[in-house]
Amino acid sequence: MSRTSADLAVLGATVRTLDPSRPSARAVAVRGGSIVAVGDDAEVREFCDARTEIVDGTGTTLTPGIIDGHLHPVHGSHMTSGLDLSACRDVEELRAALADARRELTAGSWIRGFGLDPNILDGKRPHRRLIDDVLGEVPALLVLADAHAALANGAALRLAGVTGPVEVPGNSEIVCDLDGTPTGELLEDPARNVVERVAPEIGAAETADLLADLFSRMHATGLTGGHVMDLNDGSLEALRLLDERGAAGLRLRLAPWCQPGIDGHGLRELIELQGTRGRLWTVAGVKLFMDGTIDNGTAWLHHPDCHGESTKPFWLPPQEYADAVAELAGAGVATATHAIGDAAASFALECLSRHQRPSIGGARHRIEHIETAPDELVRRFADSGVVASMQPSHLQYTLADHSDNWSTRLGAERANRAWRCADLLRSGTPLVLGSDWPIAHFDPREVLGAAQLRRLPGQPERDPVRSAQALAPLEALEAMTLAPAAVAGEEHVAGRIRPGFRADLTGFGADPLTASPEELAEAPVRLTVVDGVAVHRA
Template identity: 25%
Template sequence: MRKLLAILVISCWATSAHAQKADLVVTNAKIVTLDPASTIAQALAVREGKIVAVGGNDAVEGLIGPATRRVDAGGRTIIPGLIDSHIHAVRAGLTYATEVNWIGAKTIGEAMERLRQAAKARPASWIIVAGGWSELQFAEKRRPTLTEVISAVPDNPAYIQLFYSALLMTPKAQQALGISADQLPAGITAERAASGETTGWFNGSIVSISALFDRLPRPNFEENVAGTRQFFTELNRLGITGIVDPGGFSIYPGHYAALQKLWREKSLSVRVAYSLFAQNVGAEFEEYKTLTPFLPMGFGDDMLRFNGIGERITGAMYNNNAPDAATKDKFLEIVRWAAKQGLTVTIHWQEDKSVHQLLDLYEQVNKETPIAPLRWSIAHLDNTSPETLARMKALGIGWTMQDAMYLGGDRIVAQAGEAARSMPPIVTALRAGVHVGAGTDAHRVASYNPFVALQWMLDGKTVGGLPTRGPDETPSREDALRLYTVGSAWFCFDETRRGTLETGKLADFAILDRDFMSVPVEQIGGTASLLTVVGGKAVYAADAFASAK
């Protein structure tokens, strides 16, 4: 009996010891942990999706067992997985497999070649560029002409959107939509040359252009799934492991089915926290009250989680710098209800001169229900003032800051002049103690590339090379990286679980193809990941690390 008991004890000990070995060990790295001490480590170990050791190579040796996957980083830099605090990624994924993007195209010729390749792959189908580009990225410093687009795709209806302000439609596209220069949807106007002839370009607002976009043919469900998978893999290639998604125009409840399918299959490669964006103008409160009983705050898991409402709460308050009393009352009714429901609220706001209209209402709500624990946030607000930041800090409101000035800074400088040198006031916000998360607002108005955004945070230059933000508002490399990691994690209640590489945190990280901390700033925008890991699982691997996936 004693012999049998001893055998059982030894067997249990051996099983326990084996179970304590790491699933994954990475060694010979430069690990930018972003912990409070700014530690640079050499190795880390992962077990059951979490980091169990960080330190020198010797710190992980005892955790290596027969089943442990070993990765030699070869001296490369590892950073925490990047988290975009404001990106319309769910919507982008729906159409990624069927759209053309001009992100990174340096000439009109290159952009036209992308159209030609899309037409070749999908003869006679719609060619759609939904945004994410600026004419200043092209060497020609202009928009493509109707003639150039027709020459590239003569047999396809083509729709090309520039931000939310302009779009080009070829005659085939106009015909398919039942549109002509003399018969346009509300809010859309035709651009005309000096001769009076139409140019093929049309102007509009975010509301009118979004309404027109809704009339374009939609990809089917299988294309939604394929596009979402492809887009998230593209985000992984750029070191992104998490997103906070504010919904957006043209995305309705049924459009989340592709995302949910990948989640059910456990094949999501990006952690998603998403909000509900009001689609039914005039009936927003009813919409929220109908949908949220099925989505209590925080509903979901580590890969897919409901994160409240926004970024449009009511249509009447959206982009409204002078809301009347009735508009504010309706808005107040909804946000007061949201606070009582424990919901996070994020809102789109552009101008500091009018943000007092919003903060006055939030202060009213806060008297009844403290909102600081709910992590409400304001998106955009590039020209925010120290006074506004102080009010936000007092309320516990965070700021999701994007690189809108990378593509649009030339226009903003022309309008704002010297004031643009402090836009956005990143350093001032950090000194004020406001929670700040970095992001892009992609993909219709910006590139989704986080390293382009990080480079812009450090050099303040637009895509056309114009310096804008001055040194007083330029963060350090480490601070910029923190905004894109643990800073963004705050907006989905995860700053204690991810965003830094410390023992006990979720194992989300990326091995980079260059050292973010030391390469010339102008090279940061070209950075890519060689191996991206989410919860200890390799979700993207370049050839050098293919065996790790």
Template identity: 45%
Template sequence: MNTADALISAATVHTLDPATRGDTIAVRDGRILGVGTRAELEALRGPGTREVDYGAAVITPGLNDSHTHVVFGLEMTRGSDLTDLPMREVRQRLLAAAQDAAPDAWVQGWGLDPNLFTGIGFGGRVFDEITGSVPMFLRMRDGHSAIVNTAALDAAGITGRETFADESRVDVDVDGRPTGYLVELAAIDLVVRALPGESGAERRDRFRDVLRGMAARGIASTHVMDFADDSRALVEALEQDGDLPVRLRFSPMVLGGASMDELASVAALQGVGGRRWGVHGVKFFIDGTIDNGSAWLERPDAYGQGTTSVWSDPTAYAAALGYFVERGIPTATHAIGDRGVAYVLDALEAMGEARRRTAHRIEHIETIPDDLVTRFHALGVAASMQPIHGTHHTRADRTDNWSVRLGTERAARGWRCRDIRNAGGILALGSDWPITPYDPLAMMADSILRRPALRPDVDPVQPEQALTALMALEGYTSHAAAAAGLTDVTGTISAGKRADLTVFAEDPLIARPEDLVHIPVIGTVLDGRAVAAFPQA
């Protein structure tokens, strides 16, 4: 009989596997050998078996954030964090940064609230007087738009006459002059290419810090929705120094208008990987965001926008999707508006049984009518959602930009997490870091409370969509695994699966939702061993 490398125990073990119970987990070669009571597993003890007793703690399957941008996010988080700041403070920070800027430096920031431009219109000229000749680049909170000043437009050579393969655009005024408002990634990249570079060492340090921070909050793995240009170099550099503290599953982006050569290059990346990272799947966009008017809606928003897909020819998206479905490659499609979500579901349904060869999912799903809720379960398509976007970026009184654009009826259909679960659908949860912070306990708390966990003064948004504590935990474990087609290797504490665990000081299933964010994480375990920043098991 095989003996265990380690016996890991705690007062409470939530296996999330109905057929498996116990307070002790036997591990061998990074996999779970068995689960049961200490007495039941005693026969697996050998002379070299390590004993790890977490005492009164609670063990769950290792938490998985189902939507992050841990490498692309490094570029997205350069400069000042402007998240949730009022315009007065934004201007103060930008003025200080411009005054302190070295020659050839830029003023940069991220997390800018679109509600700041209500009444004045989106554009960067409002910052010209405080930034002057120093180029300024600010990413909006939605990650799909940016604000730049006149100096940045000049530095990037932007004229307002630029065209794109997709529906990206450089906003212009009535005279055809660029306003400094850039919509969608291809337009934003015009300025990104002009930004001062960052050294490889700086990026490696920031990347390592992000992963260690995630591990410290109990995240054992994450689905990374991109494979940026230097992703491979970064993860390989970190692996030269030791194992990654978070398991990474990369899905490269395919943007609107992608050529057949581009599709083939993404397909060729499948399976590339290292000890704790790999490329699996592909990430599409069918639309943009509601806040910037680029989500694909059944009818226009309050400003007459939202009537088109990011793909200028949506049938080309369906063909590209089919290219991967036919090859058994998992797909994930960003779809926020009701028309966008419906189009993706229609496209997957048209693939017939071929779609069931692997996992397919839709990301975000911010507003959908009743008839789309049940289609996720019926088609076997997973919903990957971030209800924290709703709790942080919208208001119960519907005075926020997102709600105003949609109107009362469609705003009331936002982030229908509970409805999708009640209809039998798979619901994976995530943060979309850096769009919102990656703390999974805050994410779970918000999904239960439907308001920011640390803001009891804020009214909940659509409280009828609140998840139970178990549903929230499943969104970070068993349902996250199902959304990626990984139920045979992760998601529950079961024999044969990876020994990836999260250890809490208190039980997240019985704690008050308001207290979830304060529960200490005692350890994050990968392959049966505690990862960096925790005492070694």
């Protein structure tokens, strides 16, 4: 057996290499986690012998491994292990779902819900009076679709000792009625954590089980890696357990949170955590929040929304954010900043533009979401070198006619600046696409489709939202392969199918560069390879 003989070879495929020196090929061979050959079948067979596993690639289009630029595996696994409320289309359906869940509940358990659409509330704020009589003394915590607000019932509030106003860090709030009685609405994580801390915890072993199942489902959609925008307590222990089990995983870059109120010691801990790694995962970067969301009135806009809300940053005063970014950047740590509103993105961009020297490993600073952006902000992005990280499948939460909660709050002018993926990319701004799972589905075929259709695939009855912002197929594919590799400083080893690069590959049952987005969304994923190992086959 020769030294270069392959472990695995795919022959007879359509190979979209994204490598300018050889844009297309028919076959690929891998060995020991690296690509060793790319070419036609005859060229690649020279690297094969009796021990090489040969995969028939007929009908398969191979691309570099798909990378989700923004997701939350541990947080999402915990959240989605509860009651899915996304199908509730009005308050009565919500109440019926909770009543059914209560009947099936074991003594001492909580009802945990997720995906609650604020549009079913007809413009009203979430309030526990909507659910208290249905639940009685069963504690419940329901997370809204944007995951930046939650609704706790009276029983959960009492267990948490919340009987009146409670001071929480940043632009977060435990909402109370005029008489000081908590409504149950919890805005942003610091408020939600007041109730979360008395709810039953999910241990590391159970988390590892949830992740193993999640990664298997992600592999089946073609995902090979992701940029993880959190590092919950217990995340590292669960990932280490998976490593010990030898479980198939994803190639993950994890960015722990940096929250308002952090002191010098906390910042040093985040810096020291960088480079912590396992078999396929590494801690690389830090996630910060400049604001919340438009739907619950905690975004930071240049001008208030229609309710007079979304007027403040998450960090109060915002200079503390600037100081935290300066210290992290000075230590070579790349940052990712959640900024949905135009004022939040503008302020973050101003701060990050001062810190564009290479970070550890060459990773870049980035801003997440950017849901509404004026022309001036797009121009500044192009000049800054800061990466735009966006989630086109979040368009499912808005409507072209502006009748939804998000659009109503912003008004038509700002709603018409929705998710300007094309303008940012074509201005010269590096663009990374992701799902923000569990806020939207992790299936990259859905993300790629939404980027091109400006609506979700499979919903032809929905009008596209700002169709001028649609990406071309190659632009969308590069934003989930080349771009996430480049912004991580890994463009020399990932994002292309080229000898010497990582053997992370996605095999679609349709060509993402020539098939329609609808066709791609329906096509199977035939093969997913992570680190040279076939983790999914159809």
